[in-house]
Amino acid sequence: MGRELRKPGFKGATKVSGDVVRGTPRSTEAEALPSTEAATSDAEPAEATGLRADGLFVSYGGVKAVTNVSLAVQPGQIVGLIGPNGAGKTSMIDALSGFAPHTGSVTLGGGVLDGVGPAGRARLGLVRTWQSADLFRDLTLIDGLRVAASQTKVGGSGAWSSMKSRRERSQSDDARLLQLLEMLGIDHLKDRWPDELPLGQRKVASVARALACNPKFILLDEPAAGLDPPETAEFALRLRQVAHSGTGLLLVEHDMSLVMSVCSRVVVMSAGAVIAQGTPLEIQADQRVLDAYLGA
Ligand SMILES: Nc1ncnc2c1ncn2[C@@H]1O[C@H](COP(=O)(O)OP(=O)(O)OP(=O)(O)O)[C@@H](O)[C@H]1O
Ligand SMILES: [Mg+2]
Numbered sequence: 684m685g686r687e688l689r690k691p692g693f694k695g696a697t698k699v700s701g702d703v704v705r706g707t708p709r710s711t712e713a714e715a716l717p718s719t720e721a722a723t724s725d726a727e728p729a730e731a732t733g734l735r736a737d738g739l740f741v742s743y744g745g746v747k748a749v750t751n752v753s754l755a756v757q758p759g760q761i762v763g764l765i766g767p768n769g770a771g772k773t774s775m776i777d778a779l780s781g782f783a784p785h786t787g788s789v790t791l792g793g794g795v796l797d798g799v800g801p802a803g804r805a806r807l808g809l810v811r812t813w814q815s816a817d818l819f820r821d822l823t824l825i826d827g828l829r830v831a832a833s834q835t836k837v838g839g840s841g842a843w844s845s846m847k848s849r850r851e852r853s854q855s856d857d858a859r860l861l862q863l864l865e866m867l868g869i870d871h872l873k874d875r876w877p878d879e880l881p882l883g884q885r886k887v888a889s890v891a892r893a894l895a896c897n898p899k900f901i902l903l904d905e906p907a908a909g910l911d912p913p914e915t916a917e918f919a920l921r922l923r924q925v926a927h928s929g930t931g932l933l934l935v936e937h938d939m940s941l942v943m944s945v946c947s948r949v950v951v952m953s954a955g956a957v958i959a960q961g962t963p964l965e966i967q968a969d970q971r972v973l974d975a976y977l978g979a
Pocket of ligand 1: 743746748773775
């Protein structure tokens with residue numbers, strides 16, 4: 684398969700490929716998260732509020748897709764995860780979200796997620812989007828958001844339930860979902876079907892679907908692929924708004940103009956390993972990063 688040469692600082696052509704759900708979570712979901720003090724590493728300071736990966740490894744047979752990768756995202760922060768095609772970025776998202784078997788540790792707000800499957804991680808506030816902009820094909824956008832919101836709703840028997848009627852709850856849920864679509868600038872598409880929309884709008888809709896789950900952190904796999912430059916600039920504003928509301932974002936993206944404009948930190952992977960991390964300015968000037976892209 685041909686590789687694309689994309690140099691940091693340049694907006695390269697974006698690439699989208701179909702995603703495969705690789706393997707099953709390595710263990711069943713735990714109901715409760717034990718707290719941990721083991722989630723420390725030499726890579727980042729321990730933070731009780733953040734999302735952390737410590738020493739993650741992902742392999743597919745003999746292919747080592749991720750080798751000893753550690754990273755951290757704080758609430759309200761946008762961290763970029765970049766690297767040439769095949770670097771292991773999607774595999775990292777697969778591992779963090781519980782879709783790929785992995786070793787190493789993932790913690791959320793100080794709680795260990797190891798052993799918690801994708802649905803459990805989503806309920807705890809960690810959701811992802813897919814490189815292929817996976818949406819419910821037989822549902823309109825707003826219905827898809829309703830389903831996503833209901834899938835991750837915790838409980839149903841608390842004070843919220845007893846104080847409000849079912850109808851009141853669904854009205855206020857709908858108002859929230861419409862606000863999400865407005866925030867992402869796609870509220871006019873709420874009654875459209877995914878197949879009617881161009882890829883760029885489907886990818887933005889997949890971000891809305893992730894937000895419908897009321898997440899603490901979202902792992903975004905090439906959300907701007909398919910957007911033209913003005914749309915990407917608009918999308919950057921939307922991502923900042925999402926972060927401003929307190930949600931932490933891990934942004935996998937080939938569009939360097941987007942990464943460099945919205946991320947406070949950038950982690951660079953190549954051949955499964957982290958080769959550099961720092962501010963966007965530091966990354967753009969890093970010779971190891973330039974070499975990795977030029978040699979890809
Ligand atoms: N299901 C799989 N089976 C075998 N190998 C896989 C599988 N999925 C990914 N790989 C391999 O793992 C490595 C990392 O792939 P991954 O998709 O994580 O890279 P990526 O950084 O997301 O690339 P891209 O920018 O092209 O999306 C690659 O060598 C890839 O070929
Ligand atoms: Mg990928």
